[in-house]
Amino acid sequence: xxxxxxxxxxxxxxxxxxxxxxxxxxxxxxxxxxxxxxxxxxxxxxxxxxxxxxxxxxxxxxxxxxxxxxxxxxxxxxxxxxxxxxxxxxxxxxxxxxxxxxxxxxxxxxxxxxxxxxxxxxxxxxxxxxxxxxxxxxxxxxxxxxxxxxxxxxxxxxxxxxxxxxxxxxxxxxxxxxxxxxxxxxxxxxxxxxxxxxxxxxxxxxxxxxxxxxxxxxxxxxxxxxxxxxxxxxxxxxxxxxxxxxxxxxxxxxxxxxxxxxxxxxxxxxxxxxxxxxxxxxxxxxxxxxxxxxxxxxxxxxxxxxxxxxxxxxxxxxxxxxxxxxxxxxxxxxxxxxxxxxxxxxxxxxxxxxxxxxxx
Amino acid sequence: xxxxxxxxxxxxxxxxxxxxxxxxxxxxxxxxxxxxxxxxxxxxxxxxxxxxxxxxxxxxxxxxxxxxxxxxxxxxxxxxxxxxxxxxxxxxxxxxxxxxxxxxxxxxxxxxxxxxxxxxxxxxxxxxxxxxxxxxxxxxxxxxxxxxxxxxxxxxxxxxxxxxxxxxxxxxxxxxxxxxxxxxxxxxxxxxxxxxxxxxxxxxxxxxxxxxxxxxxxxxxxxxxxxxxxxxxxxxxxxxxxxxxxxxxxxxxxxxxxxxxxxxxxxxxxxxxxxxxxxxxxxxxxxxxxxxxxxxxxxxxxxxxxxxxxxxxxxxxxxxxxxxxxxxxxxxxxxxxxxxxxxxxxxxxxxxxxxxxxxxxxxxxxxxxxxxxxxxxxxxxxxxxxxxxxxxxxxxxxxxxxxxxxxxxxxxxxxxxxxxxxxxxxxxxxxxxxxxxxxxxxxxxxxxxxxxxxxxxxxxxxxxxxxxxxxxxxxxxxxxxxxxxxxxxxxxxxxxxxxxxxxxxxxxxxxx
Numbered sequence: 001x002x003x004x005x006x007x008x009x010x011x012x013x014x015x016x017x018x019x020x021x022x023x024x025x026x027x028x029x030x031x032x033x034x035x036x037x038x039x040x041x042x043x044x045x046x047x048x049x050x051x052x053x054x055x056x057x058x059x060x061x062x063x064x065x066x067x068x069x070x071x072x073x074x075x076x077x078x079x080x081x082x083x084x085x086x087x088x089x090x091x092x093x094x095x096x097x098x099x100x101x102x103x104x105x106x107x108x109x110x111x112x113x114x115x116x117x118x119x120x121x122x123x124x125x126x127x128x129x130x131x132x133x134x135x136x137x138x139x140x141x142x143x144x145x146x147x148x149x150x151x152x153x154x155x156x157x158x159x160x161x162x163x164x165x166x167x168x169x170x171x172x173x174x175x176x177x178x179x180x181x182x183x184x185x186x187x188x189x190x191x192x193x194x195x196x197x198x199x200x201x202x203x204x205x206x207x208x209x210x211x212x213x214x215x216x217x218x219x220x221x222x223x224x225x226x227x228x229x230x231x232x233x234x235x236x237x238x239x240x241x242x243x244x245x246x247x248x249x250x251x252x253x254x255x256x257x258x259x260x261x262x263x264x265x266x267x268x269x270x271x272x273x274x275x276x277x278x279x280x281x282x283x284x285x286x287x288x289x290x291x292x293x294x295x296x297x298x299x300x301x302x303x304x305x306x307x308x309x310x311x312x313x314x315x316x317x318x319x320x321x322x323x324x325x326x327x328x329x330x331x332x333x334x335x336x337x338x339x340x341x342x343x344x345x346x347x348x349x350x351x352x353x354x355x356x357x358x359x360x
Numbered sequence: 361x362x363x364x365x366x367x368x369x370x371x372x373x374x375x376x377x378x379x380x381x382x383x384x385x386x387x388x389x390x391x392x393x394x395x396x397x398x399x400x401x402x403x404x405x406x407x408x409x410x411x412x413x414x415x416x417x418x419x420x421x422x423x424x425x426x427x428x429x430x431x432x433x434x435x436x437x438x439x440x441x442x443x444x445x446x447x448x449x450x451x452x453x454x455x456x457x458x459x460x461x462x463x464x465x466x467x468x469x470x471x472x473x474x475x476x477x478x479x480x481x482x483x484x485x486x487x488x489x490x491x492x493x494x495x496x497x498x499x500x501x502x503x504x505x506x507x508x509x510x511x512x513x514x515x516x517x518x519x520x521x522x523x524x525x526x527x528x529x530x531x532x533x534x535x536x537x538x539x540x541x542x543x544x545x546x547x548x549x550x551x552x553x554x555x556x557x558x559x560x561x562x563x564x565x566x567x568x569x570x571x572x573x574x575x576x577x578x579x580x581x582x583x584x585x586x587x588x589x590x591x592x593x594x595x596x597x598x599x600x601x602x603x604x605x606x607x608x609x610x611x612x613x614x615x616x617x618x619x620x621x622x623x624x625x626x627x628x629x630x631x632x633x634x635x636x637x638x639x640x641x642x643x644x645x646x647x648x649x650x651x652x653x654x655x656x657x658x659x660x661x662x663x664x665x666x667x668x669x670x671x672x673x674x675x676x677x678x679x680x681x682x683x684x685x686x687x688x689x690x691x692x693x694x695x696x697x698x699x700x701x702x703x704x705x706x707x708x709x710x711x712x713x714x715x716x717x718x719x720x721x722x723x724x725x726x727x728x729x730x731x732x733x734x735x736x737x738x739x740x741x742x743x744x745x746x747x748x749x750x751x752x753x754x755x756x757x758x759x760x761x762x763x764x765x766x767x768x769x770x771x772x773x774x775x776x777x778x779x780x781x782x783x784x785x786x787x788x789x790x791x792x793x794x795x796x797x798x799x800x801x802x803x804x805x806x807x808x809x810x811x812x813x814x815x816x817x818x819x820x821x822x823x824x825x826x827x828x829x830x831x832x833x834x835x836x837x838x839x840x841x842x843x844x845x846x847x848x849x850x851x852x853x854x855x856x857x858x859x860x861x862x863x864x865x866x867x868x869x870x871x872x
Contacts, residue, residue: 078453
């Protein structure tokens with residue numbers, strides 16, 4: 001078995017890469033990154049472990065924060081609270097975890113398992129359950145796999161601890177969890193339903209932390225050299241450049257607790273005269289070029305700042321920003337009929353037959 | 361109304377007199393090391409033109425880079441006691457946690473974190489721990505701290521905990537300068553707190569600088585209140601600028617754009633300000649620069665400020681020119697133009713030399729640049745044109761041609777015909793547009809708050825009222841108020857149709 005030592009520089013790259021994989025949502029990883037810098041200064045260290053090295057009967061804790069990114073901007077994010085969510089779960093199920101992993105690699109939750117892992121002195125598995133960010137608990141590989149949607153622990157920094165002991169489906173995990181989260185002040189540290197080593201090996205989306213670090217490292221290196229960061233991403237990932245343009249309109253509305261809306265772009269460079277529109281529900285869902293759908297979930301649609309190469313989120317994208325849109329290939333598990341039921345365009349209310357950017 | 365506008369730039373200090381809506385005098389004086397001498401010289405030069413004689417001046421408005429330079433250069437900063445109300449949340453990321461260490465070393469006088477703060481919906485997060493605040497203030501006193509920055513979770517929504525803490529600190533630490541983060545606005549605890557810490561760190565410099573400004577005005581024999589221009593193209597009275605110096609960080613570029621709008625009479629246009637080293641391009645909307653909406657780093661510290669959305673390129677009157685291969689900028693001779701340019705006996709070919717050779721400028725010694733033939737001049741101007749066109753295009757937010765107002769000393773580099781531009785507007789006194797922008801600055805009020813269970817129109821109306829009241833208490837004349845920016849954003853995950861509304865209102869300075 002081999003564990004990879006994770007340096008602070010890896011975490012810096014992870015923060016940049018996870019934000020790219022956030023596909024517009026998932027929250028900016030800046031605050032988790034600050035926590036990791038502080039932990040590393042204090043001497044804490046983290047390691048990355050391949051799911052191949054798990055025994056079938058090992059237990060793995062899945063860590064994520066739930067809530068409104070805006071509340072996180074005020075209450076900040078705290079590594080000990082995440083560690084407590086893990087402890088509460090271990091106590092509840094009466095097992096010790098062999099390792100921790102991320103529920104969603106995209107956005108801030110891509111970094112958070114490391115915050116809990118530092119305190120618990122556990123390795124982080126190089127897998128997650130989304131391969132990107134998605135807005136709801138049933139939009140995961142483990143939900144597609146029909147694995148148990150309970151129990152879940154939800155912890156608040158003031159000492160509250162709640163346990164969702166049993167629910168009939170992943171949609172109920174989402175609904176009940178969200179109620180608790182709102183009462184806490186719209187932010188909660190959670191340990192998601194625990195997984196066995198066998199489950200992680202079968203249903204995890206593998207290599208995603210390594211992938212996020214590679215994307216982030218490519219962007220950061222390009223920034224240092226004043227090279228094109230978009231080109232750098234496309235060198236390390238088999239993605240496709242879809243469009244270059246500037247934002248000419250952003251319309252947002254909050255419905256059923258989500259941020260939905262549409263962004264319109266006007267083309268620049270070789271896309272001059274061509275229009276793009278992207279619909280979002282926290283994350284970018286469908287991209288249309290001149291009226292035709294050119295990319296849709298579960299393909300990853302990434303809107304990036306054309307100069308810095310850093311991701312642009314749906315909560316903060318604004319009029320006049322100059323961006324490049326790329327697509328990255330989706331996790332295999334979401335391409336099955338069942339996978340598409342969970343995360344395909346129809347799961348978000350778009351009557352479109354899924355067609356991957358990468359299928360031609 | 362009769363106002364003097366002053367812009368203290370890197371090279372020159374410009375002063376203009378605006379009288380009955382017209383520029384009746386404009387002068388330039390070299391910026392001095394101590395800044396105030398330059399202001400006094402500029403005012404003397406303005407007086408020497410005779411335009412001030414026997415006239416009552418209603419206000420002197422100064423735009424300065426003094427405060428931002430202090431942060432960037434790590435000079436003249438005060439040690440600050442940081443008091444955060446929000447425990448047990450946020451403990452792992454204390455005040456100064458994302459500052460560059462060299463700056464934190466200078467400003468950090470101590471960190472105290474106690475229980476307090478609010479939730480997004482107005483519920484208290486934790487009861488305010490008043491005893492701990494008093495104890496913290498006593499420790500600050502023991503350490504000799506005289507400037508305190510207070511921040512609390514969600515204080516832009518409910519500032520009561522910060523205000524109560526300020527009262528307690530003022531009792532224990534009489535005479536201290538106290539900055540509350542809620543006075544600096546936006547949501548985002550670290551960024552708002554950082555702005556508060558910087559502000560508190562500028563307490564001594566702000567007091568001394570404003571006093572020096574007031575003295576140079578008095579010494580020049582002018583009797584008028586002093587106003588300081590802010591990042592968003594508005595002004596505040598000297599007393600408020602002394603209290604909140606961070607709001608004056610980036611007023612130079614804003615003043616140029618506002619001046620361009622005023623001199624041209626255009627409210628919605630692109631402005632290009634060509635200086636000695638850089639060219640800034642920005643978009644005017646309703647006569648104000650469109651704002652950048654993202655985190656802005658000041659001296660390495662992440663803050664959320666009202667800053668103009670600008671695109672800057674390395675093109676100006678002092679830009680180096682190489683002919684083979686053709687390259688213009690980004691290097692520049694800057695304020696050494698009159699020594700280092702070829703037409704002035706120097707050795708560096710600059711855009712100004714080319715303009716002299718082409719007859720666009722009559723400066724220096726034309727014979728020294730006679731070797732530059734017409735074809736060469738055309739090539740250099742062509743390159744400058746390409747750079748300008750690309751930048752203007754990148755700043756455009758919609759298709760179609762725009763009007764472009766060209767200001768600044770290097771505006772000769774902007775040709776009359778440009779791709780994507782319907783008209784290049786040139787204005788008299790365009791080289792002093794920044795001082796004009798200072799002279800005409802208005803007063804603003806802002807509201808940035810979350811509303812729940814309210815119809816969108818009602819929430820926006822309420823935000824408008826709050827912003828208008830803030831503008832009036834900042835010195836605006838209520839009869840001249842207008843809303844220049846409304847932005848609303850529904851908040852994902854929050855119940856009760858939560859809507860964040862940001863409204864900005866401006867008005868003319870009320871007559872004393």
